[in-house]
Amino acid sequence: MASVPTLVSSLNPATTSDDVKRAELSEIDASTKWPALFLLASAVGWLLIGTLFALISSFKMHSPDFLGNYEWLTFGRVRTAHLNAVTYGWSVNASFAVAFWLMARLSRSVLRHAGLLIVAAVFWNIGVTVGIFGILAGDSTSIEWLEMPVYATPLLFLAYALVGAWAVITFRFGKSPHIYVSQWYILAALFWFPWLYSVAEIMIIFAPAGGTVQALVNWWFAHNVLGLWFTPIGLAAIYYFLPKVLGKPIHSYYLSVIGFWSLAIFYNWAGVHHLIGGPVPVWVQSAGIAASFMMIIPVIVTAINHHMTMVGSFGALKYSPTLRFIVFGAVSYTLTSLQGSSMAIRSWAEVTHFTHYTVAHAHWGMYAFFTMVMFGSIYYIMPRLLLKEWPSAKLISVHFWATAVGITLYVADLSIGGVIQGLLLNTPVLAHKFGLQQGTDPVPFLDTVKATIPYLKWRSYAGILITIGHVAFAVNFVWMVARSVQTTKTEPTLFRSPPEMEVTAQ
Amino acid sequence: MSDEPIKPNPQIEQAAASDESIQKVHAILLREKPEPKEGYTPMPLLLLGFITAMIFGCTLYFVHYRGGFSPLVYDERYDPSTAAATTQVEKVDPVAQGKRLFQTCAACHQATGMGVPGMYPPLVGSEWVVGSEEHLVRIMLNGLAGPLKVEGKDYNGNMPAFGPGGGYNWSDEKISYVVTYIRQEWGNKAGEITAGKVKEIREKNTRMTPWSAAELEAIK
Numbered sequence: 001m002a003s004v005p006t007l008v009s010s011l012n013p014a015t016t017s018d019d020v021k022r023a024e025l026s027e028i029d030a031s032t033k034w035p036a037l038f039l040l041a042s043a044v045g046w047l048l049i050g051t052l053f054a055l056i057s058s059f060k061m062h063s064p065d066f067l068g069n070y071e072w073l074t075f076g077r078v079r080t081a082h083l084n085a086v087t088y089g090w091s092v093n094a095s096f097a098v099a100f101w102l103m104a105r106l107s108r109s110v111l112r113h114a115g116l117l118i119v120a121a122v123f124w125n126i127g128v129t130v131g132i133f134g135i136l137a138g139d140s141t142s143i144e145w146l147e148m149p150v151y152a153t154p155l156l157f158l159a160y161a162l163v164g165a166w167a168v169i170t171f172r173f174g175k176s177p178h179i180y181v182s183q184w185y186i187l188a189a190l191f192w193f194p195w196l197y198s199v200a201e202i203m204i205i206f207a208p209a210g211g212t213v214q215a216l217v218n219w220w221f222a223h224n225v226l227g228l229w230f231t232p233i234g235l236a237a238i239y240y241f242l243p244k245v246l247g248k249p250i251h252s253y254y255l256s257v258i259g260f261w262s263l264a265i266f267y268n269w270a271g272v273h274h275l276i277g278g279p280v281p282v283w284v285q286s287a288g289i290a291a292s293f294m295m296i297i298p299v300i301v302t303a304i305n306h307h308m309t310m311v312g313s314f315g316a317l318k319y320s321p322t323l324r325f326i327v328f329g330a331v332s333y334t335l336t337s338l339q340g341s342s343m344a345i346r347s348w349a350e351v352t353h354f355t356h357y358t359v360a361h362a363h364w365g366m367y368a369f370f371t372m373v374m375f376g377s378i379y380y381i382m383p384r385l386l387l388k389e390w391p392s393a394k395l396i397s398v399h400f401w402a403t404a405v406g407i408t409l410y411v412a413d414l415s416i417g418g419v420i421q422g423l424l425l426n427t428p429v430l431a432h433k434f435g436l437q438q439g440t441d442p443v444p445f446l447d448t449v450k451a452t453i454p455y456l457k458w459r460s461y462a463g464i465l466i467t468i469g470h471v472a473f474a475v476n477f478v479w480m481v482a483r484s485v486q487t488t489k490t491e492p493t494l495f496r497s498p499p500e501m502e503v504t505a506q
Numbered sequence: 507m508s509d510e511p512i513k514p515n516p517q518i519e520q521a522a523a524s525d526e527s528i529q530k531v532h533a534i535l536l537r538e539k540p541e542p543k544e545g546y547t548p549m550p551l552l553l554l555g556f557i558t559a560m561i562f563g564c565t566l567y568f569v570h571y572r573g574g575f576s577p578l579v580y581d582e583r584y585d586p587s588t589a590a591a592t593t594q595v596e597k598v599d600p601v602a603q604g605k606r607l608f609q610t611c612a613a614c615h616q617a618t619g620m621g622v623p624g625m626y627p628p629l630v631g632s633e634w635v636v637g638s639e640e641h642l643v644r645i646m647l648n649g650l651a652g653p654l655k656v657e658g659k660d661y662n663g664n665m666p667a668f669g670p671g672g673g674y675n676w677s678d679e680k681i682s683y684v685v686t687y688i689r690q691e692w693g694n695k696a697g698e699i700t701a702g703k704v705k706e707i708r709e710k711n712t713r714m715t716p717w718s719a720a721e722l723e724a725i726k
Contacts, residue, residue, distance in 0.1 A: 018540060244539055249544055251545050253546050254546070255553075278580075283568075286567065286571040290564040297560055304553070309545075
């Protein structure tokens with residue numbers, strides 16, 4: 001004889017707390033639909049534009065005559081346009097969408113006044129468009145990561161303030177008594193970014209600080225925008241989607257706490273390692289190096305936490321697109337962060353700094369970690385916004401393999417090329433010993449440039465592969481938005497059918 | 507951690523229960539796993555040891571390569587004790603320094619040191635330049651106004667003050683460099699005036715207005 005509560009719940013499907021939660025989630029998802037959709041569509045658009053700029057600048061590295069007659073497409077402008085399009089266009093748009101979708105869900109609070117959020121998102125995209133147009137027109141400020149001309153940046157800051165305030169308001173209206181680890185990261189990032197951006201804009205562009213302080217502020221910003229904005233958003237997404245797709249809890253709350261606070265304490269110091277060997281007081285450099293090493297703590301702790309959550313469920317990688325992208329990103333986060341710490345070693349920085357090695361490292365972090373995590377998140381979020389399924393599993397598969405192989409090739413190729421370049425530039429004796437270069441010591445500068453050309457060509461091939469992945473993604477995205485709602489198809493779009501639905505709920 | 511019971515929201519409950527089409531559309535939501543939760547596996551002791559070792563090691567590194575917390579030290583191999591023992595104070599050539607500073611003076615006295623007839627007196631062979639140190643340094647400190655006789659010719663101009671109260675406010679060193687330069691350039695062969703000498707004159711001189719030739723001649 002069943003007990004009374006069980007009997008009641010078996011008669012009415014909506015009485016269990018789980019069903020109430022699900023009904024609530026559908027309301028929350030619906031409230032985020034239009035702003036999230038606008039941000040994600042803009043993100044995909046910028047991804048394609050940024051990829052195009054990337055390809056042009058990559059070709060120019062080994063074929064300088066390519067599009068050489070167009071002032072607007074000279075290397076200095078088009079590479080900068082690439083960086084800004086993928087950073088402020090693709091990455092920030094995607095992270096806005098993912099951040100407040102997660103925030104609304106985890107706070108169990110519907111998004112209020114979604115219309116105003118769309119206005120903010122429109123402003124952001126106008127700002128980015130004006131900024132990139134300005135860069136191509138030759139108005140770049142020539143400060144790395146802050147190249148957008150002054151007539152674009154206040155608009156960006158305003159739009160950001162609106163979006164950030166919205167996520168905080170959503171958090172404040174939240175009903176959840178427990179603050180989940182993803183929320184810590186998102187909330188912290190929402191406060192960190194405006195602090196970084198406004199201080200950097202004021203101290204470098206609007207009321208410039210003098211001398212080396214300016215360089216310090218520049219690298220403090222450029223490194224922190226990765227570590228205190230993109231990294232927390234990426235980690236928040238991993239912390240949500242990993243247990244969500246697998247249907248099991250995150251391994252350890254205690255590890256989450258240590259991972260979060262050690263990142264918060266140490267990352268802020270690490271940017272100075274870009275100035276090792278420069279005319280910066282040595283104690284500042286040493287503090288930056290020590291902090292870069294302390295970053296091993298949050299990275300290892302987070303890696304253990306994610307790995308132990310994953311253990312026993314690796315089979316799910318065969319089926320779930322979200323999980324596959326997220327796990328690729330999580331592993332990349334660990335590896336690229338450890339590489340980053342090693343790059344702070346003085347003697348190693350002497351070789352790798354100012355070479356293609358740094359470029360490889362930046363792409364490992366921003367692409368193999370952050371962008372892959374965003375792809376995974378978008379594969380999960382979109383069906384819940386549109387109540388439609390992804391049209392083609394094949395295109396998702398193309399997207400994954402093209403980008404995963406492409407970025408791996410890219411990073412491996414440029415890392416090797418960068419080390420060779422660094423050895424030839426700095427320690428030719430060592431380069432001779434390794435058989436990298438015959439002849440004179442020091443190596444003529446032009447020879448060091450020529451030595452990198454094969455690697456630059458392979459970088460372009462890897463870039464073409466990544467572009468194929470992006471096109472597959474964009475086609476799937478547009479197709480999904482454009483197709484009519486199919487209420488008959490309720491199965492998720494997976495790489496292949498799992499033996500039991502238990503394994504993966506995409 | 508146990509799942510806390512959540513008070514059902516009557517509005518949502520109704521909506522979810524009554525509308526069948528919504529139920530159908532929500533298939534995506536119904537199939538997804540519950541919202542993520544945290545496990546509470548304790549931290550492995552080995553990790554605690556690792557974190558402690560990292561803090562210890564990085565602190566040692568920072569203390570070792572702190573460079574005396576000096577804003578002027580850029581090299582991590584800097585060691586204050588050996589630096590003090592081996593560093594030689596670089597000898598400054600007052601004439602070379604003075605030549606650089608003289609660009610300011612050359613506006614009136616000209617690069618040739620010949621001045622402009624009737625207005626700016628020459629420095630070449632001038633008794634005011636190669637003569638009394640006391641007079642020359644005072645002219646530099648406070649300036650000189652009004653008629654002046656140099657090598658028998660009359661001049662009438664205004665020289666600004668390079669000491670306190672003037673727009674330049676040069677240090678003792680700078681003044682010593684430039685006066686040494688003009689005393690040893692263009693065939694002038696007078697002795698060096700040290701920064702110490704300039705300091706000495708500056709200290710016993712409380713005047714803040716330009717000198718006249720007569721006032722200077724009254725000194726010593």
